[in-house]
Amino acid sequence: MTVKIDNCIDIVKEDDKVICPSARVPYYPLVVKRGRGAIIEDVDGNNYIDLLSSAAALNTGHTHPKVVDAIIKQAKEFIHYTPAYMYHESLVKLAKELIDITPGHFNKKVAFGLSGSDANDGVIKLARAYTGRSKIITYIQSYHGSTYGAISMSALSLNMRRKIGPLVPDIHHIPYPDCYRCLFDKNEEICDLECLKLLENDFKHYIPIEEVAAIVIEPIAGDAGLVIPPKKYIDKLYSLCKEYQILFVSEEVQQGFGRTGKWFGINHFDIEPDIVVMAKSIASGMPMSAIVAKEEIMQSMGAPAHLFTMGGNPIACRAALATIEVIKEENLINHSKELGEYVKERFNEMKDKYSLIGDVRGLGLSIGVDLVKDRDTKEKAQNAAAKICYRCWEKGVLLTFFSNSVLRIQPPLVINKEQIDKALNIIEESINEYINGHIPDEVLEIAKGW
Template identity: 45%
Template structure:
């Protein structure tokens, strides 16, 4: 069956709420950074399954670990009994955690439930109710994580009321910067906006948690200013508020460091959420916490039948092997510099490129109307459509921002070919050669 035949059959029964509309393809197979659809068209993957396949598609070491474990034991719930791959993975993750002091681990099935678990443990440990998160955040789509998210109105339409006790403050996104405002003045002004709820209606001594993406993913790939994040962290410490970092999108080498919070050497979180690439895309997440915070809850208040099962944890152990043995963190940093140089060069050539934000093999490129400097969703959609037609898979976030997240194992020849495709599409947009955009995306 062709792409379209499969899609026609599927769409009779597939829920509209479960897929964001982009391109009409059915992924058949993948190897490294190359995807093949059911019509046997190949694409350079610049999305990594939403940053869930940092080790690339079907890495031989990961595949072999999954196969060997599946022949021994696929599932027995860790809610009752340990299994060997999980018991091996747990201390490895605890050792890797960017957290001071003893660390404990709790497993889930997705980044969403990892972020839900953070809320549970924070409330239990502090005895406080309020949770603070940021505009532009994407923490997931379970009721807790969707309540702390703030990236799209379409995430929350028709499903309220959401989790009570959640307060959102503005993330220091670059479009909030005033003309000619210095970095320090911008950070200080945004920190004043962060404090405003605490000075008017939100008691700090009743606040359990502040959770942030140190580098926002779906919110536009924005790294918080270091001065700002240090101030928020110190505020949390001064008021006995737990500080959590969502590493689901940006962790495991994506940003050129093992964890995105390592770009901020003075910040030491109490909890972090991990998911997506932890098991090369299999259904596994984890929350890493200071041991005393983890011990605030006992079973069965955060357990799941399939979380930490033998196959997913075997995949996670193999994934960590690949990240370590193939030096993917260092590779992300190195190739990220090449990516930044390329997109900066495109910015110098094309006036429809606004800001370029690249951190490792990871980032966002703003597409704007040259006349106004404002977001141009149509032009961004024209670009990703032509990039797709030329043989690379890229999507947008927030309508006008190109999402750049290739697998960390991508061959340099494929990366350079992707750059050539993007450059050609941008030149054709500049020359007015691209057809009108069809609506798609968030």
């Protein structure tokens, strides 16, 4: 039985009249009314199992009681007074917590903002100020946000770049180490890190290595389709950075706060980055970002080079402190690891049955299911992804896709096995309905995707 959407449709139509289209990537006409844990209710009273977590921003789930209580208590005291001029206790407490949980046995400081975008802009400024160098290197298919610096760092969608140039100069992009779709048609056994040799070749011919301030890498490339680089690549890249005094920046906006089965994605590689970038799930839905970096890097800029009137909002700080408490007290990092392994096992069982699934990959509850038209060519099956996600929504599961064809499995870390099993069963049902031609092409007029 499909979901009734009359009221949702009315609101969506009104939304289309007043909201800028550049601010939304459409999948289906869901209008959220309330959320609890891993469940979302729409304005028509339909319930959905959430496998998106508001783009991986709600690791503690929807309206976690401890987070809600922290927000209410702080709001009754004072809502905001800008840390640009004054001080408040929760800002200091949160900074200490972030310094404690981020990797690196050295003195650190914290800079707060409102989104992953502004945090990535801050990285450009800090890297250039500290090193005295201008060049920033990041990756093709990376997404770092939508402010000018973040767009300049990103290389995922031409729609982000059309008509708005010139962008921030001296930012260079290199291929991400995607072992499933290797540019050199190698496998792990015969890989000689040819993709990293491309960077070394760039250094020889057009990027003076002594002018490179930082290399910014997602330890798991989120919007590229949850691609995990081989450890030997990260090790070699890190060594290169250390040899040439280039800052190694771990961009954790999507993968931080227990999402991957560790506090941060870079923890899987035993690396101590110079800078860690975080946002999204840091405050369980409240607008906040943070840069945690070596003290000497943070000392390289003076005010007001990177401050925001609303940055470090005390309500957001209290929500973030509660978020960290919940992750620790409810053992969500280990839960993410264990349940994530189970989810991958279930998808690999589906892979054995359906040639549509080309690859299953991920860490913790950050899992990508890569749909292909042909396993040999690995051609992306975008229409399949769009139709399957739409049908899942009709059946009560919030599922999206990115990188054209990769199903995005990033539920709240509080999701339980019963909920995940029900969602996985619905996904498999929807895959079968797609294969049997039971999902109409009209769906593609709505489900555009990322």
